[in-house]
Amino acid sequence: MIRYLSAGESHGPGLTVIVEGLPSHLAVSKDEIDQQLRRRQQGYGRGYRMKIESDEVEITSGVRFGLTLGSPVTMQIINRDFSHWTDRMSVWGQLPTDLKEVTRPRPGHADLAGAIKYDHADVRNVLERASARNTATIVAAGALARQLLSHFDMEVSAHVVEIGGERVGTLPETWDDLVHQANASPVRCADAEAESRMIRKIDEAKERGDTVGGVFEVVIRGCPVGLGSYAHPDRKLDGRLAGALMSIPAIKGVEIGLGFVSAHRFGSQVHDPILYQDGRYLRPSNGAGGVEGGVTNGQPIVLRGAMKPIATLYHPLPSVDMKTKQVEEASVERSDYCAVPAASVVAENMAAWVIAEAFLEKFGGDSMEQVKESFRVYQKRVSQR
Numbered sequence: 001m002i003r004y005l006s007a008g009e010s011h012g013p014g015l016t017v018i019v020e021g022l023p024s025h026l027a028v029s030k031d032e033i034d035q036q037l038r039r040r041q042q043g044y045g046r047g048y049r050m051k052i053e054s055d056e057v058e059i060t061s062g063v064r065f066g067l068t069l070g071s072p073v074t075m076q077i078i079n080r081d082f083s084h085w086t087d088r089m090s091v092w093g094q095l096p097t098d099l100k101e102v103t104r105p106r107p108g109h110a111d112l113a114g115a116i117k118y119d120h121a122d123v124r125n126v127l128e129r130a131s132a133r134n135t136a137t138i139v140a141a142g143a144l145a146r147q148l149l150s151h152f153d154m155e156v157s158a159h160v161v162e163i164g165g166e167r168v169g170t171l172p173e174t175w176d177d178l179v180h181q182a183n184a185s186p187v188r189c190a191d192a193e194a195e196s197r198m199i200r201k202i203d204e205a206k207e208r209g210d211t212v213g214g215v216f217e218v219v220i221r222g223c224p225v226g227l228g229s230y231a232h233p234d235r236k237l238d239g240r241l242a243g244a245l246m247s248i249p250a251i252k253g254v255e256i257g258l259g260f261v262s263a264h265r266f267g268s269q270v271h272d273p274i275l276y277q278d279g280r281y282l283r284p285s286n287g288a289g290g291v292e293g294g295v296t297n298g299q300p301i302v303l304r305g306a307m308k309p310i311a312t313l314y315h316p317l318p319s320v321d322m323k324t325k326q327v328e329e330a331s332v333e334r335s336d337y338c339a340v341p342a343a344s345v346v347a348e349n350m351a352a353w354v355i356a357e358a359f360l361e362k363f364g365g366d367s368m369e370q371v372k373e374s375f376r377v378y379q380k381r382v383s384q385r
Ligand code: EPS
Pocket: 010, 047, 048, 049, 050, 081, 130, 131, 132, 133, 134, 135, 136, 310, 311, 312, 333, 334, 335, 336
């Protein structure tokens, strides 16, 4: 069993993530974790904060000479911006008497419900933790998970398929070409024509003081048959993946495989026939998106996430000042105009985390050698079915 716990406020001293349960002797690459963090910071439509930060992890436990020990791995990410916020975000001392509290909650953010729930007069106490800055910790945990998965030839990637209603048209034929093009695109889109439409839409949102959302697709290749289970609702992998993706800030919908499209087709147009060739089961299509009955079926896992537009609007919607109860414009916190490309990177790493969790449930051992051995035994069994 692996688990992680994250902590940190957006403008506090930094973010921390502790990953517990990794097998020993996993080679850890700080460069690969930092590379994932850099990918998360990029994307057309990001705000000024991303120019201030240059996220990287400092690993302070659980790794010795580049290998995991089997003990908890602690990763810390410094908030460079903290130095500009010590007056408002200091851990110690007294609240300044002239502190400007945030009292006009932003519709669509955790501000209002969070302030009521936790008895905060200053909404900053909510928004600092609810901030999408915390997605850096998901990426760091997921980046470690990917390093484990790579030993078993599993690979996770994502691309953006829609921004502000502008959808991809023609995509490259092979998944490798698609990923290559998406990685080179400022909106992480593998269709150059759609990319320009998406960029125009983001520019339009910026001009209007508005924001745009969109849709990304995550694909996990190389997953063995049999991760997750049909045996109990909370073990179903599709539910776990969907729940994990929905926990990313601003994600309002998740599809697996054909998803919502399957609801208006006949069964014969949805389900993937089962064939047997050269001693192996084959599926000529992948409408199921790699999961049947909550269990991986050996096909690529295909997930899509819908992101709502970011809640901070530079031309704000009406809100209520929680002090005076007067209708006022919602407060404005520095933000992004579009974070769909970044969300696709967060979702990749989140999905990698869930797969690693399910993988270690099935093949769990205390060292990499034990995990590999149990995986080899299982692969042999599968080849005999
Ligand atoms: C973000 C950090 C935040 C925002 C954004 C994403 O930093 P700041 O508030 O200093 O600009 O840019 O957060 C949100 C959109 C949000 O709603 O919280 C990040 O690291 O991804």
